[in-house]
Structures are given as structure tokens and as C-alpha cells.
Amino acid sequence: MDFLQSIDWMLLLRCFIVGGIICIIGQILIDKTKLTSARILVIFVTTGVVLGGIGIYKYVIDFAGCGATVPLLGFGANLAKGAITEVQNSGLLGAFIGGVKASAGGITAAIFFGYIASLIAKPKIKKQ
Amino acid sequence: MKKIETKQEYQEYVDKKSPNSPILKNCFNAFWVGGLICTIGQIIFDFCEYKGFDETTCSTIVSIVLIGIAAMLTGLNIFNKIGKFAGAGSLVPITGFANSIVSPAIEYKSEGYVMGVGGKMFTVAGPVLVFGISASVLVGIIATFLV
Numbered sequence: 501m502d503f504l505q506s507i508d509w510m511l512l513l514r515c516f517i518v519g520g521i522i523c524i525i526g527q528i529l530i531d532k533t534k535l536t537s538a539r540i541l542v543i544f545v546t547t548g549v550v551l552g553g554i555g556i557y558k559y560v561i562d563f564a565g566c567g568a569t570v571p572l573l574g575f576g577a578n579l580a581k582g583a584i585t586e587v588q589n590s591g592l593l594g595a596f597i598g599g600v601k602a603s604a605g606g607i608t609a610a611i612f613f614g615y616i617a618s619l620i621a622k623p624k625i626k627k628q
Numbered sequence: 629m630k631k632i633e634t635k636q637e638y639q640e641y642v643d644k645k646s647p648n649s650p651i652l653k654n655c656f657n658a659f660w661v662g663g664l665i666c667t668i669g670q671i672i673f674d675f676c677e678y679k680g681f682d683e684t685t686c687s688t689i690v691s692i693v694l695i696g697i698a699a700m701l702t703g704l705n706i707f708n709k710i711g712k713f714a715g716a717g718s719l720v721p722i723t724g725f726a727n728s729i730v731s732p733a734i735e736y737k738s739e740g741y742v743m744g745v746g747g748k749m750f751t752v753a754g755p756v757l758v759f760g761i762s763a764s765v766l767v768g769i770i771a772t773f774l775v
Contacts, residue, residue: 503678507671515670516663519721523662524655526716531651537719538752541728544720545760553767566669569687570694570721571662572756578687579760583768595768599761605688606695606722610729610753613699618733618745621703 515567518560522571541572548576553584578603654715661710661717669694669721691722698726703734728752 529540551557557577560568568574582602586594600607632638669690676686701707707727711718718724729749736748750757 503675506678507674512667512670516667519666520659520663520717523658523714523717523720526662526720527655527658528651530716530719531654537724538728538755540716540719541724541752541756542759545756546763549760549763549767553763553770564666566673566690567663567666570666570669570690572720572722572725575691575722575725576760576763579764580767583764584771587768587771592769592772595765595772598768599764602684603691606691606725607757609692609695610699610726611749613696613726614730614733614749615745617699617703617730618737618741618749621705621734623735623737624705 511565514564518564518567519571520567522567522573544572545576545579548573548578549580550576552577552580575603575606657713658715658717658720661714662721663717665694665718665721665723694722695726698723699730702727702730707731725753725756728756 526540526544529535529543530537535543548557551560551573557568557573558581561574561577569578579599579602582600583595583598586598586601588594590597632641672690672693673686676689677683681689698707701710707718707723708731711727718727729752732748732751733745736744738744739748
């Protein structure tokens with residue numbers, strides 16, 4: 501198959517390792533601090549925005565592909581990248597448009613699939 | 629068994645029951661599950677690129693597909709089990725964000741579709757979006773002055 505031949509196996513390996521390391525950082529935060537998972541998600545996304553904003557994160561993405569974009573750091577970096585790109589196109593207004601525009605697909609998918617799942621799935625009954 | 633009444637007693641009980649937090653094992657599980665989720669994303673990305681989509685579109689497709697899978701697994705109650713095993717391995721990738729939306733949506737279904745599903749959906753994802761988007765606006769404003 502042409503597709504299998506087009507896969508960059510070294511990139512897959514780098515993706516696996518970098519993605520894994522980012523998750524280890526999260527795991528250490530869970531085990532060593534008493535942060536709730538909501539706070540950890542917020543920390544990751546905000547850190548991603550900062551790293552994306554100062555332009556470091558794009559080197560991680562170049563190196564590891566989805567190993568960098570799939571973790572929430574990448575979600576944050578994408579927000580920042582979107583804001584910066586849109587500012588270049590339409591000035592200050594772009595700061596308010598760009599972030600959400602760039603990550604609209606993910607946010608909308610989560611809301612839509614969440615709603616569909618809630619229609620289909622039954623809530624688990626909590627044992628008291 | 630002694631009855632647990634205060635929060636502190638509960639904490640002591642928990643500490644007693646889980647004496648040595650197996651942090652190395654947790655990190656190992658988080659590493660390979662998290663890495664695997666990213667690798668699945670990369671394979672989807674490569675496939676989209678192979679089909680001739682541009683990079684931004686590919687990233688968006690990866691996010692949507694992974695979120696869709698995570699939503700489905702959450703609905704089937706499989707994601708919980710993966711989460712217990714992998715910890716941050718399934719929380720930190722975009723699947724964790726999806727799970728944080730889908731899980732309360734299902735949980736609070738009994739409170740109605742508007743305030744239950746619609747409202748509680750954002751218990752965890754709300755703060756993520758508030759801080760993420762606000763930070764991106766700040767980045768955009770700073771960028772305006774630098775461009």
C-alpha cells in the first residue's frame with residue numbers, strides 16, 4: 501500500500517515518546533500535588549498558550565508532530581497560533597477571533613458528540 | 629470497620645489503604661497510553677496528508693476523530709477504565725478534554741437536557757476554555773503591538 505510506505509516511522513516514534521513524556525509530566529502533577537484534574541487541564545492549556553505565544557512550541561510540533569499537537573499543550577498552542585495569525589490578517593480584532601477560530605473544530609466536536617452521547621448513554625447509577 | 633466521619637479521618641484511611649503510591653508504575657502507564665493516543669493521532673494525520681489535505685485541516689480532523697472516539701468510549705463506560713489505568717495518559721491528550729465534556733453530560737442527564745446536560749457539560753471544560761481563550765486573546769493583543 502502506498503499509504504504505509506508514506507508513513508515516516510521515525511516521526512511516529514518521536515511522536516510516541518514526546519506525547520508520552522508530556523503525559524508523564526501530567527502524571528507527576530497528579531501524584532505529587534493535590535491538584536484536581538480540572539486544574540491540571542487548565543494548567544496544560546494555559547502553558548500551551550504561553551509556549552505557543554512566545555513561539556517555542558512550534559519547534560516541538562516540528563519535531564514530534566501529533567506527539568505535540570494532541571496533548572492539551574497543543575490545544576493551547578493552537579489557540580495562540582490562531583490569535584497571532586488572525587492579528588496579522590485583521591489587526592486587533594484578530595485577537596478576539598483567531599483563537600477560537602483555529603480550535604473551533606475540536607470545541608464543536610466535543611460539544612456535539614457530548615450531547616449525542618448523553619442522548620444515547622445511560623448514566624451510571626452511583627452506589628451510595 | 630470504624631465509621632469515617634471527618635475529612636481528615638478519610639484522608640488517613642485513604643493513606644493507609646494506599647501506602648506506597650506507585651508513582652513509577654503510574655508514570656509508565658501514563659507514558660505508553662499517552663504516547664499511543666498521540667501515535668494514533670499521527671497515523672490519522674498522515675492518512676489525511678496522504679489524501680491531500682493541508683496541515684491545518686489534518687490537525688482539525690485528528691482532533692475531531694480523537695474527540696469522537698473518546699466520546700464514544702466515555703458513553704460505553706470504557707474510557708473510565710482506561711482513565712483509571714492510565715491516569716494522565718488519557719487525561720492530558722485531547723481525549724481528556726472530550727471526556728471532561730461528555731462524562732458530566734451523561735452523568736447529569738437526569739437533571740434535564742437544558743440545565744443538566746447543557747449546563748453541567750462545562751463543569752471542567754468551562755474553566756479550560758475560559759483560561760485558554762482569555763490567554764489567547766492576551767497573546768493576540770501583545771502580538772498586535774509587535775507586528
